Amino acid sequence: MRRFAAWIDGECLLRKGVSDLTHSDERSKFVAPHAEPLKGDENFVKSTYKFLKNPLEGFGPLAYRQPIVSLPTFGYKTHVVSDPEGMLTVLGTEARKFEKAPIDSRILSAATKEGLLRVKGDQWKKQRRGVAPIFRPKYMENLAPMISSVVGQYTDKFSSDQTYELNQLMADLTFDVLSKALLGDPKGVDGEKLRRATRKVVTSAGTLRPDDLLPWPRWVPRPILPGGMIALRRLKTAANQLLDSRDPDNPGDDLIGLLIGTTDPHTGEALTHRERRDNLIGFFIAGHETTALTLTWAFYLLAKDPNSFQKARAEIDDKIGERKIVYSDLQQLEFCRAVVNETLRLFPPAPILIRECQEETELLGRIMSPRDILILNNYIMHRTDRLWDEPNVFDPDRFIRSPTLSKKGAAFMPFGAGPRICVGAAFAMMEALMVLCNIVREFEIDVPADCFPNPKMTVTLRPETDIPVRFRRRI
Template identity: 60%
Template structure:
């Protein structure tokens, strides 16, 4: 299989017109254990070799048990959906995210998770999405005014600014008394601190063993908890219709009528702080990078948006018409899934992808690798949004495209994230030329999420 990962002499293929964007350098397969482990710790998406890219399952010894790397949709669906009750998140997930979201959806299991999911899921139904779309529009208006004044940006930082403001206004009711800049900074510090792997993370400590946090990460976590407590107290005193905090407080299990505890409310809110703007910001960052490096894509998006919305912002009802723009977002998340890897612990003997699995074995479910394998995709390293138009089945359940995971624990806010990304990308590409230096070729670097190493400098030129 092709393993092109460094900049080509001409990353845009002159014959096909396709662009070949950055790809984390995989292992060759002949590295020793120490070198391979060092590569994985430095950047987990670089820690996979030819076997992972060419076989549906790879198994290696792991402290008396086995670690199974799944890079195939059938195995992914079995673990995440068909036999989901046999698997839980691993202890390392609890140790990484537990300090921030111990009692929230991101971390809990079993009946506690079911109860919370039932209570929270209605918050992201269509009727709430329609209500939130105009607020995204007004946020985009203010963001574009800022771009006109300061067109030179670092895309990751700029998109984090945009998506946090959307979160504050559309989901949190534009809270007063909260320092938005400090909160943004704290959220990103928390993700970076918690998501950077360390050698001790490879040791299978029990979930109850605490994972030390850096002083910077500890300060960030305290700020997040304080902000969440303030917001919840405000909403209990003065509810705001249809904002996330008020909905969290009012959330009830539809069968039992049971609500969330104060700790569950806070930890879920912190989870939405982390996931609600970081993942969408990265999708927009990578999408604008790809568009800036491939002008034909920019022109096609602009023409499509102009045909249905020549001015102002795309409405909720118009989004379905933006088929190519949506395909660009889909292709972006194929190449750069916001959460490029999931962990699971097996609690019951079973068989996955034809391999016997024992209780106590662990799994790495690597959609980043799955999205780039030649046995599943045509020309997988190329940026080719039309693949999703040529074959809509690529997004069907069980297909090799799983940017949000799959099964009952799939991202509860996926619909909101997709709406926000589509509306934002349509407006920005219609109204601005995205100018990126030709030499900019940032390697994807995984913390909890998948960021462009070194950032992406850009100039947003109003058309």
């Protein structure tokens, strides 16, 4: 665990009941930080600059007001979609007419060219059928005690005068969970090196650059900065070593063992060595940062909204008491699940999905032509008052008042939709709930009253500034 050096003014005002601008009114609802849209009168240079700095701030008010906004771009059109029906059409019913866009492929190619995140067509079908069973509830159940034990290793070291940076702490914790789930107890692999290499690859490949806005064909490789290249080489070497260290006839029952042993249920075909390696790297990239960010924002929101914090704790006390939390308990924790859902609504870790149109088709009353780019904007869909009451307010109860909000067809798609919906969603939800519940029931969470980080998109949606946090053991 990395220590965070400074604590703002030596104390946290929030727990002393000092209200601040972030509380909207006497009902003490917490208004979450939000990305400031363009005003609409910016010129091309200014809006491009804002977009590159934080893509979430590069959209104007029209994108919030309309289900679809279309703009001419270098000889094709870009359509910004923030409507559930439009999203479901592109990702689901008409998915074959829309492929992952070249920018997506370019960003992912270097690290996971032959992995599920990047491949398409028959190769994708084969991999998806082989990989999906790895995340079956049966295996999730086995992973739950391991997650509690990793949380315990962290919380045993918490002391009330120690300050952590929340996102860093959650990134460390979720990395440990993921590597234990994927790799069991990896002998001969330096976990810290693997963690550093993964983060370096995510940050160097995952930061948008001016050249990303140009219409490169898919086959033009996207240059990675030298530090990123070294990290990527380390990651590939570690993944190869991990795969080679397993006995092919008895690869083990952790996720890597399942990945080696899995076959396409239709054809009986196994994954190639390269596919296994790229999927392993893909899991590290897709499965570590996203869950860490969900937990970072969830703890931040609970620290800022004491009512929701107490309600979550009361639910855990009531339904579970003092015994260990097990997988089957998670179904009963309705409010805690609503906290995670509301966090994913306000801060979807994958705020934008991009597709390229392959075949002329109509969408929301407009014609999409081949080469048109569709920016499926989850962030705007989750935050527009066209679709949500008080969209910036943290209100987990909305998912209990209207249970259909988390069902298919609702304006809530943090894991995407259709055939390419996140394959690790059940694992991510289980992990987020296990970590959240284990910490909330034992600790008070203090974040300084003036800590109000803007959401900033790189490829994932992160807090723009550090979040200093302290955990005090419950009395």
